[in-house]
Amino acid sequence: MLRKTLLVLAIASALAACGKSDKEPAKPATATAQADAKKDGKPVQLLVQPEDVLTVQSNALASGPVITGSIQPERKADLRAEVSAVVLQVLxxxxxxxxxxDVLVKLDETSIRDSLMSAEASVxxxxxxxxxxxxxxxxxxxxxxxGMTSAQALDDAEVRRNTAQSEVSAARSRLAAARQQVGRTVVRAPFDGxxxxxxxxxxDTAAIGKELLKVIDPTSMRYEGRVSADKISTVKVGQRVSYRINGYGDRQxxxxxxxxxxxxxxxxRQVEVLVGLTGEQPRVSGLYAEGRIDAETxxxxxxxESALVKSGxxxxAWKIGAGGKSxxxxxxxxxxxxxRTGAYEVKSGLAAGDLVLRAPNSSLKDGQAIVMAAPKAQAQALASVGNPGAQGK
Known part of the structure; x- marks a missing residue:
């Protein structure tokens, strides 16, 4: 009985192994060849798609002095107390x-109102x-x-009238000043912002000159930068400036x-350069910015940068050799x-028209064999010619 059971199990195992071998596809010859090549240390043939390469060509390179600074509003106001009083409300x-x-801050006008009433009484x-x-x-x-009075009496009366007239003018001036002081207890916005x-x-007690708050116009931002004095001779009004702002990532x-x-x-020993913003403008002031003035092109x-590989x-860069074979x-x-673009100038090693890998990896070897894949449109056309029935589908 035990012998029969073992025989049945052996037959079942053999059938399962045969079924598994039938389901598993045979490894392609290319994969085997690649594995053997890796074992032997030979370069593996690489399939290169058209989108994997780029053509080296000439472009305009803008160069000029570095500019550093911050983003500041052109229209800004530091509102300060013009009278000494207690802050009643900040709106x-x-x-x-x-x-x-718009009313921004209200100050206590009690003591100033008393001065106004005194000035009105004086008037x-x-x-x-x-x-x-x-x-x-x-x-x-x-x-x-x-002829019933003397000339001296008339002169004295005229002097008293002139003195009274001067007192009226002085009293009215004091009244205007008192009214102005009362008006200064209400702080208003000088512009939209x-x-x-x-x-x-x-x-809080606001003494004369104490800063109450600041108002800025966010639509009037500008770049207040500084340039080294030894480079200022190349800077001219109207030149383009490209820069990045801390807090806005890689946005240009x-x-x-x-x-x-x-x-x-x-x-x-730096020279301040004011830059007017064009296009999209930041909405936050005081941020650090760094860029370059396009003084020469x-x-x-x-x-x-993606095509470059740095080693120490x-x-x-990995260039496609003559004939596109390696x-x-x-x-x-x-x-x-x-x-502006992040690309680098190539002074030597490449020529215009050379093909280089757009994003090489670390497993490539000098002299490695490659196969340039046909463009997708060409491959589809060849497939349709080789299989006419495919066109009707």
């Missing part, structure tokens, strides 16, 4: 938009004294015409040189990097 917070004339008293002195002068003129920095809260911004400061900084061979101090390791002389 806007950081980041809130404001319109011109009324001065007006009354002026009216009385005018009537007295008119009476003395009548009496003088009839955004509150960028709130400095006080309700209950552009601008135009608007103004060059006529004096260098005494400490850093030349036509040079350019290769994207050497840089090379790879050639081309040692390169690299120049400046184009800030």
């Amino acid at each position: 806007k917070e950081n980041g809130e938009p404001v319109k011109r004339g 009324r008293a001065a007006d009354q004294a002026f009216e009385q002195s005018t009537r007295a002068l008119d009476r003395l003129k009548t009496l003088r015409a009839s 955004i509150v960028s920095d709130r400095k006080v809260s309700a209950g 911004f552009t601008g135009v040189v608007k103004r060059i400061d006529p004096a260098a900084n005494e400490v850093t 030349s036509s040079v061979l350019m290769v994207p 101090d050497h840089t090379y 790879l050639v390791k081309a040692d390169l002389g690299i120049g400046a990097r184009d800030q």
Whole structure:
């Protein structure tokens, strides 16, 4: 009984092995050849698609001095207290938009209101004294015409009238100043913008000159950069500027040189250059920015960074050899990097029209055999010719 059971199991195992061998496809000869080539240390033949290569060609390389600085609004206002008073209310917070004339801060006007009432009373008293002195002068003129008063009395009355008139003018000036002081207890937005920095809260004591808050116009951003003094001779108004802003990743911004400061900084020996923004503008001020002024443009061979391989101090690229049958390791002389595209200038090692791998990997070898795949359109056309029935499907 045991012998029969073992015999049945052996037969079942043999049938399962046969079925498995029938289901598994045979390995292609190319895979076997590649495996043998790897064992022997020979370069493996590589299939290269048209999209895997690029043609080296000349492009415009813009070069110029480096510019560093920050993004700042052209229209900004530091609103400060013009009277000494206690802060009653702050109506806007950081980041809130404001319109011109909107009330931002209210200060206590109690003591200033008392000064205004005193000035108004002084104006009324001065007006009354002026009216009385005018009537007295008119009476003395009548009496003088009839010879009933002296010329000295008339002169004295005229002096008193002039003095009263001066007092009226002085009182009205004090009244205007008092009204102006009362108006200064209400701080308003000078233009449309955004509150960028709130400095006080309700209950704070605002002395004269104390900063209350800042308002900026986010639509008036500009790049306030600095250029080394030894490079300033190449900078001209109207030149294009390409730069990146800290906080915006790899996004590229552009601008135009608007103004060059006529004096260098005494400490850093750098010259300030104002750049007007073009295209998309950042909405946050104070961010650090760094870029390059396109002072000169030349036509040079350019290769994207993805096609370059760096090994220590050497840089090379994988070039398609003559006839398109093998790879050639081309040692390169690299120049400046184009800030706009990220491509590098190739000074030596490649020529215009050479084909290089767009994104090589680390397993490639010099002299490795390759097969250039036909373009997809050509491959489809060849397939349709070889199989006419496929066209009707």
